[in-house]
Amino acid sequence: xxxxxxxxxxxxxxxxxxxxxxxxxxxxxxxxxxxxxxxxxxxxxxxxxxxxxxxxxxxxxxxxxxxxxxxxxxxxxxxxxxxxxxxxxxxxxxxxxxxxxxxxxxxxxxxxxxxxxxxxxxxxxxxxxxxxxxxxxxxxxxxxxxxxxxxxxxxxxxxxxxxxxxxxxxxxxxxxxx
Numbered sequence: 001x002x003x004x005x006x007x008x009x010x011x012x013x014x015x016x017x018x019x020x021x022x023x024x025x026x027x028x029x030x031x032x033x034x035x036x037x038x039x040x041x042x043x044x045x046x047x048x049x050x051x052x053x054x055x056x057x058x059x060x061x062x063x064x065x066x067x068x069x070x071x072x073x074x075x076x077x078x079x080x081x082x083x084x085x086x087x088x089x090x091x092x093x094x095x096x097x098x099x100x101x102x103x104x105x106x107x108x109x110x111x112x113x114x115x116x117x118x119x120x121x122x123x124x125x126x127x128x129x130x131x132x133x134x135x136x137x138x139x140x141x142x143x144x145x146x147x148x149x150x151x152x153x154x155x156x157x158x159x160x161x162x163x164x165x166x167x168x169x170x171x172x173x174x175x176x177x178x
Contacts, residue, residue, distance in 0.1 A: 004142070009149050012130055016157050019126050025119045029170055031163040032156060035081060039073045040155050046089035050098040051151055052144075059131075064124035065098065066151040068105040068116065070158025075110055078166050110162070119161050127154055 013030065020026040047069065051062040072092055076084035084091075094104045102120070106113045127150050136143035 005145055005149060008134060008146050009153060012127065012150060012153050013156070015130060016123055016126060016153060020119070020123060020157060020161065023119070023122060025115075025123075025161045026164050027169070029160075030156065031160040031168055031170065033077065033163075035077055035085065036070070036073055036156075036159045039077075039085070040070075040152065043069060043073075043089050043092075044152070048148060048151065052147070054098065055147065060121075060124040060128050061102070063127045063150060063154050064120040065101045066154035067120045067123060067158030067161075068102050070155040070160075071116060071120075071162040072105045072109045072158075074159040074162035074166070078163070078168075115165070120158065123154065123157055 017026060017028070017030055021028045047066065051065065055062050069092055076087065092105055092109070093101050094108075096104075102117075106116050110116055131146055131150050134143075134146050136146050
C-alpha cells in the first residue's frame with residue numbers, strides 16, 4: 001500500500017511528465033540513471049536548506065533551481081562523469097550562491113538559455129500549483145514533506161529533459177539470454 005508521500009510523488013511525476021511531453025521537452029518517458037539519483041542524494045542536503053529559506057518569497061524559483069540542478073548534473077554526466085561526479089554543490093553556483101543559480105547553470109554549464117528557461121518556468125509553475133492544490137495545510141509537516149518531494153521531482157524532471165535533449169532514450173538491450 002502506498003503512503004500519502006508516495007502517492008503525491010507518483011501523481012506529481014505523472015502530471016509533470018504529461019506536461020513536459022505535451023510541451024515537447026520529453027517523449028513520454030522519465031529518463032534517468034542511478035548516477036544522477038546518487039548525485040541528488042549528495043546535493044539534496046545542501047539544496048534543501050537554501051530552498052526552504054527562500055520558498056515563501058520565491059516558490060517557483062526554488063522549484064526551478066532544482067530542475068536546473070538536474071539539467072546541469074545530467075549534462076556533466078554526459079560530458080565526463082568521472083571528472084565531475086564528485087563536484088561539490090558549490091560548483092553549480094557563482095559567488096552569489098543560490099540567488100543566481102539559474103543564470104549560472106544556464107550560462108556556464110549548459111551554455112544554453114532559451115529552452116532551459118522555458119521548460120523550468122513552465123514546470124516550476126505547474127509544480128507550485130500542484131503543491132498548492134495538494135490539500136496539505138501550510139506550515140504542517142505534510143506540507144513540508146510535499147515541498148521536499150516536489151523539489152526532488154523537479155530535479156529528476158530537469159535531468160530527464162537534459163538527457164532527452166542530448167539524445168538519450170530507453171532502448172531494449174539484447175542480453176543473449178532467453
